[in-house]
Amino acid sequence: MTQSMIRVGVDIGGTFTDAALAHSGGLATSKVLTDYARPEQAILDGIEIAAAKAGVPLAEIGQVIHGTTLVTNALIERRGAKLAFITTQGFRDVIEMRSENRFEQYDLNLALPKPLVPRQDRFTLPERIGPSGEVLLPLEQAEVAAMVRQVLDGGYEAVAIGLIHAYANDAHERQMAEALRRAAPDLSISLSSVISPQMRELPRFNTVIANAYVQPQVADYLGRLVRRLGEAGVTAPVFMLHSGGGLISVETAAEQPVRLLESGPAGGAIFAADYARGHGLDSVLSFDMGGTTAKICLIEDGTPKTANTFEVARTYRFKKGSGMTVSTPVVEMVEIGAGGGSIASIDTLGRIQVGPRSAASEPGPACYGRGGNEPTVTDANLLLGRLDPENFAGGAIPLSVAASQTALTDTLAQKLGMSAPDAAFGVTEMVDENMANAARVHTVENGRDIEHFTMIGFGGGAPLHACRLCEKLGIRELIIPPGAGVGSAIGFLRAPFSYEATRGLFQRLDGFDAASVNLALAELEEEATAFVEQGAKGAETTTRLTAFMRYAGQGWEIPVVLPYKPFADGDRAAILTAFETAYRSLFGRVIEGLGIEITNWSLVVASRLPDTPEVCRHDTGAAVAALRTREFYDAALRQTVEAQEVDRASMTPGHAVDGPAIIVENETTTIVTSAYRCVGQGDGSLRLIRKGDQP
Incomplete structure (x- = not known):
């Protein structure tokens, strides 16, 4: 080989x-x-x-592909470099003033995320670039020299440079960076014109600050990882999955770590999208539940939904607008603190709450026997018979039913005057309703009807909960792919090498200048192609072009996918049609008589992957032999049921089992509730179909 x-x-x-x-x-x-x-x-x-x-x-x-939450965790926990931020005079407080969005309007004690850079570490330069790139106030060399001295005297480990309208003209940012590099060659420096060359200073400043803040730590970690792999005998090149769902070199990741914000969850979306294509499913809800969080993503026409902005470090975990907005390509998903390790508690109104705190791996759920004593979702599932204490993680982690019983009794059951199993049911039902509600909101925000979607569930926890979510959401079909317990890692292997290059270029559609757009797009293609060829030199590639457009006077844009070709001034009508189609799909109507604007452009170059083979799908099949019978609590029936326990390996194509059933494998356990039937598929997937919907 x-x-x-x-x-x-x-x-x-x-x-x-x-x-x-x-x-x-x-x-x-x-x-x-x-x-x-x-x-x-x-x-x-x-x-x-x-x-x-x-x-x-x-x-x-021959190749190692890695995804990590290191960047997200460093931003949330404020474990980054001592950082200086250099900006244009008069814009020092942009990151603290934010957008003035009051995301929780009735909270008189609204808590906003603190800026990553304290005010005393934010410095200004007397310079000004106009929105079209014109120099309104030149940057004098004496000012540059004074700023270099101030940074060196401050003992900073990293510097973020974000000047007004640098996306249109980066000359002043580069002038400042070159002077710093001459004076301090080892200093980490990030430029907004490189990291996020787009309109809107708040997300652009946040993005370059976040990048600079974590860059020394990420570079150190990646260097350490490559070295340790080499010492162990793995000399293969290392690539990282970026948050937009593609692979970049470890060197690029070290320079632009902000692109790694959602790298792990993006792998899961790629995993689900591959199975969506194989099964010929146009509307899929990807459900990824691990030990700490659950992630939900829409996949349409075999492609995960993406965005160019992302919120991190929210002060209100599930409130849009309460975090720090960064502008980086990302697979768009909703993420909630609902994993196997999510801790259950009682709130001030005497209600069971689950998450966002997690027992994680240290100390872990109470049943792990590693020092945890608070009840978690895993403890609840164990007590309800959904997990086998002798065969969890293939038997590698024996579970203690007694420890789960004690944790649930002491923390919940005694205080609420109920039995431990009833408390366990309350925990699982609460976490399932939280996830179902997040899925409802996510699909409604995107103008979709969730009942018409098929769910694809993966991650160690999803197969335990996915069937119950489908019951709550009215979804008739659920797919559990092979290897679901490690779905994100498998998704890494199916990701293309890709890079998304962006550019702010404001134009009104009625004044569309094809020449300037074509020039900008050629530069974006050259930039993106150079990054892709670091890992896939000579490979066949695809190109996707997106324009971010809005009606004049609106505060935000929508993404509009356009064919990638040289534009002519006469293409205004085609661009207008594409915008109105996208706008109508989101809002149900268009607005007549308003001007239309283009603010930013995005161009993605990706290596072409082999076509996903079509799967032979089965609706029914011969009954499979059970290993044994055992009981679990069926939430919809509100009672304990006797279920068949089936080895996943026996669920070959065309074999079936009626719920209630438990399908076991090393990485996870699939619960088939009484309302569903499970049929093995041609690609090794489990297809759960609501019984009344079967032919």
Whole structure:
């Protein structure tokens, strides 16, 4: 076997680190507890276990693909570099003034996220670039020299430079950066014109600040990871999955770590999208539930929905507008604190609440026996019979029913005057309703009817909860792919090499200047192609062009996908039609008589992946033999039911089991409620169909 044929994807989650190794014999996977002190150690352990299962020497691995929450965690926990921010005179407080959006209008004590850079570390330059790139006030060399001295005297580890309208003309930002690099070659420097060359100073400033804040830490971690892999015998190149769902080199990731904000969850969306294409499903709800969080994403026409902005470090975890908005390409999803390790408690009104706090891997749920004593979703599922205490994670982690019973009784049941099983039901029903509500809101915000979607569930926790979510949401069909327990890691192996280049270029549509747009797009294509060729030199590529457009007077834009070709001034009508089609799909109508504006452009170059083969789908099948029967609590029936326990390996194509059933495998457990039937599919997936909807 050639070295390039063996690839491994590794995803670090809040509780588990997952590895998936693709080789000539198929796919080998592993799941180990995340090591918070040394995350690279869990990666090595996971790779070694997967390689041993596959019988593959570490030296034969040809490519390592990694996703991490390190950037997000560093921003949330404020563990970053000592940072200076340099901006235009008069704009020092933009990141503190924010957009004046009152996201919780009746809260008199509204809490906003504190800026990453304290006011005393924000410096200004007397310079000014106009919105069309014209120099209104030149940047004098004496001012540059004085700023260099101020930064050096402050002992800063990193510098973020964000000047007004630098997206239109980056000359002043580069002048400042070059002077700093001459004086301090080892200083980490981030430019807004490189990291986020788009209109709107608030997200652009936030993005360059976030990048600079985590850059030294991420560069150190990635360097340490590559070194440790080499010492273990893995000399293969390392690539990172960026938040937009593509692969970039580890060097690019170290320079632009803000692109890694949602790298792990993006892998899950890619995983689900691949199965959506194989099953010929146009409308899919991706449901990824791990140990710490649950993520929900819309996938239409085989492609995850994407966005160019993302909120991080929300002070109100589920409130849009309460976080720090950064402008970076991202797979758009809603994320809530609902995982297996999410901790249950009682609020001031005497109600059961779940999350957002998580027991994670340290100490973990009470049943892990690692020091945790608070009740979690995993403890509740164990007490309700949905997990086998002797066969969790393939038997690698024995679970203590007694510990779960004690945690639920002491914290919830005694205080609420109920039994421990009733408290456990309350915990699971609350977390399921939280996730169902998040899915409803997400689809409504995108103008979609959730009942017409098929759910694809993956992650260690999703197969336990997905069937109940479908009951709550009125969804008739659920797919649990093979390898669902490590879905994000597998998704890494199916991601293209891609790069999204962006540019702010404001124009009214009635004054559309094709020449200036074509010039900007040519530069974007050159930039994106250069990054893609770092990992896929000579590969066939695809190009996707998006214009961000709005009606004049509106405060935000919508993405409008356009064909990528040289534009002519006469293309205004086609662009107008594309905008109105996109606007109508979101809002149900268009607005007559208003001018239309284009603010930003985005161009994605990606390596072309092989077509996903069509899956042979089965609606019914022969009954499969059960390993045994055991009981679990069926939430819809409000009672304990006797269920067939089935080995996932026996669910071959055309074999079926009626719910209630429990389907077991090493990485996860699938619960089939009484209302559904499960049928094995041609690609190894489990297809759960609501019984009344079967032919």
